[in-house]
Amino acid sequence: MFLTKEHQDFCATPIIMVSETPELINKVQSKRAGATDNIAKPFERVQLLSKIWQYLQ
Incomplete structure (x- = not known):
């Protein structure tokens, strides 16, 4: 399994x-x-939301 972070539209996601x-x-x-x-x-x-919030900032 490889994710699409190599694609320019997703590299910062x-x-x-x-x-x-x-x-x-x-x-x-x-x-x-x-x-x-x-x-x-x-x-x-709350654990998942905390991780999501961490990366949205």
Whole structure:
């Protein structure tokens, strides 16, 4: 899986991956695929909103 951050329209777009488990390998794979950040299930709504807000500023 590779993300489209190489495309000029998306290079500045933050991408937050959602994974099923909090295992380190999921975080590593997300970063290698081009994700800006990763959050694992289960998570509270406020955690996701906090990450989104962080990258919108």
